[in-house]
Amino acid sequence: MDSTLSIIIPAYNEEDNIDPVYRDLSSVLIGLGIPYEILLIDDGSTDQTCQKMKSLQLRDNSIRIIKFRKNFGQSAALQAGFDYATGTIIVTMDSDLQNDPRDIPALIEKIEREDFDVVCGWRYNRQDPVFKKIFSKMANSLRKFLTKETIHDSGCTLRSYRRECIEDLELYGELHRYIPAMLQWKGYRVGEIKVNHRERTHGSSKYSWKRLTKGFLDLIVIAFWQKYSVRPMHIFGGFGFILATIGFFISLYLIFERLFLNMGLTERPLFLVGFFMLVVGIQFIALGILADILLKIYYGQKERKPYRVDKILK
Ligand code: UDP
Ligand code: MG
Numbered sequence: 001m002d003s004t005l006s007i008i009i010p011a012y013n014e015e016d017n018i019d020p021v022y023r024d025l026s027s028v029l030i031g032l033g034i035p036y037e038i039l040l041i042d043d044g045s046t047d048q049t050c051q052k053m054k055s056l057q058l059r060d061n062s063i064r065i066i067k068f069r070k071n072f073g074q075s076a077a078l079q080a081g082f083d084y085a086t087g088t089i090i091v092t093m094d095s096d097l098q099n100d101p102r103d104i105p106a107l108i109e110k111i112e113r114e115d116f117d118v119v120c121g122w123r124y125n126r127q128d129p130v131f132k133k134i135f136s137k138m139a140n141s142l143r144k145f146l147t148k149e150t151i152h153d154s155g156c157t158l159r160s161y162r163r164e165c166i167e168d169l170e171l172y173g174e175l176h177r178y179i180p181a182m183l184q185w186k187g188y189r190v191g192e193i194k195v196n197h198r199e200r201t202h203g204s205s206k207y208s209w210k211r212l213t214k215g216f217l218d219l220i221v222i223a224f225w226q227k228y229s230v231r232p233m234h235i236f237g238g239f240g241f242i243l244a245t246i247g248f249f250i251s252l253y254l255i256f257e258r259l260f261l262n263m264g265l266t267e268r269p270l271f272l273v274g275f276f277m278l279v280v281g282i283q284f285i286a287l288g289i290l291a292d293i294l295l296k297i298y299y300g301q302k303e304r305k306p307y308r309v310d311k312i313l314k
Contacts, residue, residue, distance in 0.1 A: 240284025
């Protein structure tokens with residue numbers, strides 16, 4: 001089948017970047033010789049971003065604009081792009097000129113020649129403030145440790161995807177950082193190539209400490225989901241069972257002492273410890289059962305399956 005290409009570019013208050021990014025990009029796309037569409041997502045910009053997009057669209061009918069009612073964030077903007085993209089290969093990139101469209105041919109080639117499902121850009125020579133680079137290094141190591149995913153740089157938006165994998169994603173919060181982890185976990189082949197990275201020259205970064213904390217909390221959810229999504233009872237139930245068992249034996253011991261050795265219970269801290277362990281343990285087991293019921297509902301909804309089939313051989 002012949003490939004078609006969709007380029008997804010989220011933009012939030014990037015009025016000075018829209019024109020140059022389009023110019024850079026379209027010269028690369030024309031050279032590629034593959035039919036393409038450009039999806040510009042205006043993520044609730046309050047400056048001239050949308051007007052700039054519209055005037056480009058008047059000249060180029062391969063441009064589609066998805067304008068959000070308000071700022072929903074980069075993950076939501078990417079998801080909207082995925083929902084509306086029609087290409088067989090999808091490329092995502094930033095609109096702030098930090099990514100270089102000249103890397104796109106290599107990203108596509110790696111999918112087509114080497115049979116990868118996703119190819120991520122690795123900003124090996126990253127042009128960002130030092131504190132951001134240090135923080136990003138730490139975040140990347142933590143991510144690798146918790147998700148067992150191995151690519152170097154999961155914060156780079158410049159990536160290429162086969163259509164099947166994006167249909168399998170649900171992005172919200174700051175989840176776009178964990179796309180490679182989520183896809184790898186579902187069995188897709190994730191690769192990476194080194195890409196160019198440039199300093200931001202126009203507009204300002206939407207990076208803030210608030211966004212970092214949210215990203216960290218999302219990582220906990222992802223890591224948990226990845227490990228226990230099909231067996232929540234193993235973690236909740238296992239933990240609860242251990243607690244309840246210890247609590248049970250402590251209580252048994254205390255009851256024995258009370259009944260046969262006539263020892264009081266009131267001023268013994270062990271009584272509280274045993275009692276709480278028993279109660280909290282039972283709570284955890286109940287939580288495990290509830291989580292299990294919730295998952296049954298989740299997978300019961302249409303098209304949600306705990307597996308992905310590659311081929312069916314008859
Ligand atoms: N962006 C967006 N919505 C947001 C924040 C950012 O669409 O709420 C876009 C932004 O216009 C840029 C990309 O996401 O194209 C990356 O944002 P930014 O450059 O601020 O992040 P950084 O590179 O500093 O991590
Ligand atoms: Mg940027």
